[in-house]
Amino acid sequence: MKCPLESQDNLELLLDYGTARCTGREAAAFAQHLATCSACSRAIAEQQVVCGMLDEWEAPPVSASFTRRLYQRIEHGSGWRARLAESLTGAVRVLFVWRGVPIAAAACLIITAGILLDQRMATVPSHPPNAQVVEAAQPDQVVHELDDLEMLGNFDRSVRADGNSKL
């Protein structure tokens, strides 16, 4: 076996040796290499120390109110604004995935929609006391949606490309 440190091949052996990830023939071959390579032996010993230290770092428990707060946010966003946003994001996602429309044009379309909604809401007279308060879709919120959509669109494309390359 080639030395992973020298060849930069099979680097995962240096990361995973001694864990459940590294088993079978690969692990056995690397064990033989370790008997003759002091550099790899030292790297493995240090790696195990670092992993032990990382194990000591516990994250705090999640707040008991986490789920309730999340559902409140979902309920809060389940009005017409959220439905409109979902429709728009669905439409734009198709554009991103098909790549038939330039991203900039799609971005302009959505930002314009957000600004128009914003302006429309700004012209609505003050609500009577019992009227339901309706939130406007803010342009920066729409930009964030686009950011997310681009990320998810890229994700789908990269996963598909990866799948195709393996066929």
Next chain:
Amino acid sequence: MQPQPKRAEWVETDVGGIAGTLDDTELMIRVKEGHEPSFALLLQKHRSPVVHFIYRMVQNAAVAEELAQEVFLRVYRARGTYEPTAKFTTWLFRIATHLALNSLRDGKYERLQETLETTSEDSAPRQLRDAKPTVEAAMVKQARLGEVRRAVAALPEKQRAAVLMHKYQEMEYAQIAKALNCSESAVKSLLFRAYETLRARLAHLA
């Protein structure tokens, strides 16, 4: 016909006993079809891993919960367009990484950032769990943890995310690659460099 329970009642309730029979992707497909109890099950299963991953990325518990809420909100809002092109956890951690990196870059939560020198919020419960550690031992442990946290925080963002997914989420290299939008070999190099840095920074604590 029985009335559907309110959302709050769905949480922690395995409606129809589906938790053990469906995998995450199948549950998400059900969410896409409008079956909200499946969302509750996904939330119940992945809430802690997502919060903990983001916590270790941003090192602030309040910010981590806020960002994790955003992750699940995005999952819920994107349910209609979900396609099972990859493992659900890969998709979930792609969103979590994206939000964590964005928050670190835009500095939106800068004012909330804890200093790494302050006692962490997780130190109190840990001390209670320990068998009456001496004050000195507790201080040594805190100092070690502080060093570990600083060492992780000093890693470049992508290396940090890769280490956290590899070490704590035990994700496969292919999954980490998809979550970080890079190749599997790039992930292995990223991880090797990251652990090399950690080994150098933390060697004196061994």
